[in-house]
Amino acid sequence: MAxxxxxxxxxxxxxxxxxxxTTAHGVVQTPAFMPVGTQGAVKxxxxxxxxxAGAEIILGNTYHxxxxxxxxxxxxLGGLHRFMGWDRPIxxxxxxxxxxxxxxxxxxxxxxxxxxSHLDGSEHLLTPEGATDIQAxxxxxxxxxxxxxxxxxxxxxxxxxxxERSARWARRCRDRFLQLGGPAPLxxxxxxxxxTTVTVxxxxxxxxxxxxxxxxxxxxxxxxxxxxAIGFEAYAIxxxxxxxPPETMYSVVEYxxxxxxxxxxxxxxxxxxxxxxxEAVSRGIDLFDCVMPTRNARNGQVFTSEGRLTIKxxxxxxxxxxxxxACTCYTCRTYSRAYxxxxxxxxxxxxxxxxxxxxxxxxxxxxARVRQAIVFGTLETLKxxxxxxxxRPLSDS
Amino acid sequence: MAxxxxxxxxxxxxxxxxxxxTTAHGVVQTPAFMPVGTQGAVKxxxxxxxxxAGAEIILGNTYHxxxxxxxxxxxxLGGLHRFMGWDRPIxxxxxxxxxxxxxxxxxxxxxxxxxxSHLDGSEHLLTPEGATDIQAxxxxxxxxxxxxxxxxxxxxxxxxxxxERSARWARRCRDRFLQLGGPAPLxxxxxxxxxTTVTVxxxxxxxxxxxxxxxxxxxxxxxxxxxxAIGFEAYAIxxxxxxxPPETMYSVVEYxxxxxxxxxxxxxxxxxxxxxxxEAVSRGIDLFDCVMPTRNARNGQVFTSEGRLTIKxxxxxxxxxxxxxACTCYTCRTYSRAYxxxxxxxxxxxxxxxxxxxxxxxxxxxxARVRQAIVFGTLETLKxxxxxxxxRPLSDS
Numbered sequence: 001m002a003x004x005x006x007x008x009x010x011x012x013x014x015x016x017x018x019x020x021x022t023t024a025h026g027v028v029q030t031p032a033f034m035p036v037g038t039q040g041a042v043k044x045x046x047x048x049x050x051x052x053a054g055a056e057i058i059l060g061n062t063y064h065x066x067x068x069x070x071x072x073x074x075x076x077l078g079g080l081h082r083f084m085g086w087d088r089p090i091x092x093x094x095x096x097x098x099x100x101x102x103x104x105x106x107x108x109x110x111x112x113x114x115x116x117s118h119l120d121g122s123e124h125l126l127t128p129e130g131a132t133d134i135q136a137x138x139x140x141x142x143x144x145x146x147x148x149x150x151x152x153x154x155x156x157x158x159x160x161x162x163x164e165r166s167a168r169w170a171r172r173c174r175d176r177f178l179q180l181g182g183p184a185p186l187x188x189x190x191x192x193x194x195x196t197t198v199t200v201x202x203x204x205x206x207x208x209x210x211x212x213x214x215x216x217x218x219x220x221x222x223x224x225x226x227x228x229a230i231g232f233e234a235y236a237i238x239x240x241x242x243x244x245p246p247e248t249m250y251s252v253v254e255y256x257x258x259x260x261x262x263x264x265x266x267x268x269x270x271x272x273x274x275x276x277x278x279e280a281v282s283r284g285i286d287l288f289d290c291v292m293p294t295r296n297a298r299n300g301q302v303f304t305s306e307g308r309l310t311i312k313x314x315x316x317x318x319x320x321x322x323x324x325x326a327c328t329c330y331t332c333r334t335y336s337r338a339y340x341x342x343x344x345x346x347x348x349x350x351x352x353x354x355x356x357x358x359x360x361x362x363x364x365x366x367x368a369r370v371r372q373a374i375v376f377g378t379l380e381t382l383k384x385x386x387x388x389x390x391x392r393p394l395s396d397s
Numbered sequence: 398m399a400x401x402x403x404x405x406x407x408x409x410x411x412x413x414x415x416x417x418x419t420t421a422h423g424v425v426q427t428p429a430f431m432p433v434g435t436q437g438a439v440k441x442x443x444x445x446x447x448x449x450a451g452a453e454i455i456l457g458n459t460y461h462x463x464x465x466x467x468x469x470x471x472x473x474l475g476g477l478h479r480f481m482g483w484d485r486p487i488x489x490x491x492x493x494x495x496x497x498x499x500x501x502x503x504x505x506x507x508x509x510x511x512x513x514s515h516l517d518g519s520e521h522l523l524t525p526e527g528a529t530d531i532q533a534x535x536x537x538x539x540x541x542x543x544x545x546x547x548x549x550x551x552x553x554x555x556x557x558x559x560x561e562r563s564a565r566w567a568r569r570c571r572d573r574f575l576q577l578g579g580p581a582p583l584x585x586x587x588x589x590x591x592x593t594t595v596t597v598x599x600x601x602x603x604x605x606x607x608x609x610x611x612x613x614x615x616x617x618x619x620x621x622x623x624x625x626a627i628g629f630e631a632y633a634i635x636x637x638x639x640x641x642p643p644e645t646m647y648s649v650v651e652y653x654x655x656x657x658x659x660x661x662x663x664x665x666x667x668x669x670x671x672x673x674x675x676e677a678v679s680r681g682i683d684l685f686d687c688v689m690p691t692r693n694a695r696n697g698q699v700f701t702s703e704g705r706l707t708i709k710x711x712x713x714x715x716x717x718x719x720x721x722x723a724c725t726c727y728t729c730r731t732y733s734r735a736y737x738x739x740x741x742x743x744x745x746x747x748x749x750x751x752x753x754x755x756x757x758x759x760x761x762x763x764x765a766r767v768r769q770a771i772v773f774g775t776l777e778t779l780k781x782x783x784x785x786x787x788x789r790p791l792s793d794s
Contacts, residue, residue: 041740041747047731069714069739077717077735085731298746317466320474330445334482338474342466343438349695349749350438 005142005206005233007265007286011375015257015284018374021265023089023141024204025081026056030265031281031374033367034059034091034289035360039068040084043294044356047085052330053357054364057089057141059289062134063098067117067124071137072199079139079201091142091208091289093269094131094173099124100149108148110165128172129192132207136180139201145173147210147238159214160222166212167226174230177207206233208267214239215248217255224259235260236267237285241276250279257284274303274366275390278383281370293363297355300344303362307389309337311355316341329361330354402539402603402630404662404683408772412654412681415771418662420486420538421601422478423453427662428678428771430764431456431488431686432757436465437481440691441753444482449727450757451765454486454538456686459531460495464514464521468534469596476536476598488539488605488686490666491528491570496521497546505545507562525569526589529604533577536598542570544607544635556611557619563609564623571627574604603630605664611636612645614652621656632657633664634682638673647676654681671700671763672787675780678767690760694752697741700759704786706734708752713738726758727751 007030009019021028035042035050038061042050050058060080065071074083081087096113100106103115103124112127128146135143147166150159176192180200191198209232213219227235237256240249253268260266267287268280277288293303300311304324309316311323319337331340331354343351366386373382404427406416418425432439432447435458439447447455457477462468471480478484493510497503500512500521509524525543532540544563547556573589577597588595606629610616624632634653637646650665657663664684665677674685690700697708701721706713708720716734728737728751740748763783770779 039739039743039745040736041745044746044750046727046747046750048727068743069735073715073735076715077733083733083736083739085736318470318473330443334444336474336480338466338470339437339480339482342436342480346436346461346465348436348438349441349746350443352746353441353443353750 004204007234007263009263013374013377013379014282016281016374016379017284017286018371019265019286021286023057023206024202025087025089025141028056028089029371030286031277031367031370032057032287033277033363034287035363036061036289036291036294037084038291039064040074040080042356042360044298044352045360049353049357050086050360051088053360054368055088055360057091058086060084060090060092060138060140061098062092062095062131062138063102063126065092065138066095066134067119071134075137075139075199075201079137081139081202089142090140091287092135092138092140092144094144094146095126095134096131096146097149097270099126108165110168112146112169113148127192128169129176132173132176132180133191133198136177136198136200136205139205141202141205142233143177143205143207144236145170145207145209145232147212150212150214150239152214152239152242152244154214156216156219159216159219163212163214163219163223164226166210167223167230170209170227170232171230174207174209174232208232208234208236210236210238210269211256211260212239213256215244215252217252220252220256221259224256228261234264234267236269236287238269240268241270241272241290246276246279249276250283253280253285254283273390274363275386277366278370278379278386281374282379282383293359294356297359298352300351300355302355303359305362305389311337311341311344311351313341323358324362327358327361327365329358331358331361401601404631404660406660410771410774410776411679413679413771413776414681414683415768416662416683418683420454420603421599422484422486422538425453425486426768427683428674428764428767429454429684430674430760431684432760433458433686433688433691434481435688436461437471437477439753439757441695441749442691442757446750446754447483447757448485450754451761452485452757454488455483457481457487457489457535457537458495459489459492459528459535460499460523462489462535463492463531464516468531472534472536472596472598476534478536478599486539487537488684489532489535489537489541491541491543492523492531493528493543494546494667496523505562507565509543509566510545524589525566526573529570529573529577530588530595533574533595533597533602536602538599538602539630540574540602540604541633542567542604542606542629544609547609547611547636549611549636549639549641551611553613553616556613556616560609560611560616560620561623563607564620564627567606567624567629568627571604571606571629605629605631605633607633607635607666608653608657609636610653612641612649614649617649617653618656621653625658631661631664633666633684635666637665638667638669638687643673643676646673647680650677650682651680670787671760672783674763675767675776675783678771679776679780690756691753694756695749697748697752699752700756702759702786708734708738708741708748710738720755721759724755724758724762726755728755728758
């Protein structure tokens, strides 16, 4: 039987690496970007569009899928891959971030996160064991541990307490994960939630730990120590991209990435702009996810090789050119800026579809360029070019 | 140079015909259904999806495109085909129906239809000459004459007056069409609207007349006489599917279709359900358009070989089967009813996309079955089968 999860670094350029991550549903070339499929769909597109854009792995949100349509329903239907019509790799988050940010009156205790559903106000408790069970039912190739999301800024004492609790939760997640069989044949087990059953729909699931510690180097080191001591297939850096200045994020990444094993992929959660991604890659990060390409597309903001473009701008009303002359996506091959502006102004669904198709391709093409640059040792050049394009204000707003 | 427009009947089954309609942008197999692209897009899908569904011709709405983004803008951008990224046949309506039904405080005089834009309240006058000019700029393969849309029911005297006015408007439309060059090289002309220019973006455009006359046989005959005397590439039956009982519509079609030349396609405007379409085909109709497959898709109502299906129904929550086991569209090949129900309930854009992909395929597959049945002389059998499936109330609502 092939290993559950593996990672090979193939090329290096400074601290940046390009490689291959192998999961139960196939290989992902890294550095990789994961489009976000919040509610079981990457908003505005189909699985076919995702393949066409070049996506090799996508992210699902445990919180949303748990509350609706329900992890047990998805498990009965064969797991998230089959449910979504996507047979390539999937990573799910643990649900903690959404439970914290969307739930009303949420309270964090040692047991877990108590919150009210944003859908119907019903009360729920998300525990480390529960988050692991839910993800066992969903069956992504990579599950994440439940961590505490701390509102920032916070006093160092609070950050320390939170970081230590996240480490204890990580231990409980791993114990539960191993109890469910880790890599094992399809099986059922009594769930952490009494009276229910866990259906393990992907017996070859991997589990990633998450490094917390806010912006305090000493706490990042503490979190890395504790989390690595538990032992996961790989590790993520959490608690960033929550409003801190980019430079702060870059320096936390620069400090934290080398604390993580060089032979495992490193995942920077929730990041970011094209420039953020390249900056993080050059500091040793391999995996990214962000709603930016999809959300911005629906809001009419498009990423191009020349910078961002706000499609509703009147100057595009007669523009016969494509969104991005350097892009070969279906949208750019077929439609003009004038047409896309018209669809956006007219409120057509197809505007969201076509802008999303383009923005995803832009992000995924950017990752391909990043990988190529690492092979050729030219990542610094690419970074300078993206910095020139993406660190200035919007080109046309 | 190939003829601008031609039609060949290849097979007959009773009054039904199957054939080929040749236009400047290619051949359409008839009987044909035209998906409706109101604002320059068939709602929820891309041109690629339309091709994939098997669409050979689509319909655009002159009223919407005239007001936004503007016919002259579309003409500057090369015409509607290029603008929409659709290089197969297009038919546009004349704008009269929308000007009448969407415009506030509209008034019909001999000059034309005066109305206020539903977008910004601005006042406009749509004349027969103007409707012809606008369609010259849009450049569909088939343009329609401006006709008067009469609110039904109306006294016979009013229907007669309206029918006669429509015939006079048809004359003015044809005169203007010929003045613009009819089939001629690309040219500009002074527009009917003073101070503007008409750009003829499709020099091989055909123009269809429209038979009015409400539900009064004698007025239908009068309208056919007058309209045929003017002479158009082909003829449509208008003023139906506006709330009259299906049996009334069928009998008006049965009476009117034989009044139209047998060697030209006959177009029944705005119709209809799958059953309506087959009933009309069996009475000699060749072309149809309707928003039903696309609008119903967005509302979660799906057409299947077993009848209509309301996807939000709770009974589909755990249904692992496809929308329609007899369908081979992308949606049915890839996704379960359970997933599609989830997307619809969750308000995902992708729900509209996937339901639309399916409903269009269902309609277009139904047309293919209709054509096949005509070839084999089995249209009555197909009609009985559709009558059993589609004349009963919704299967699950």
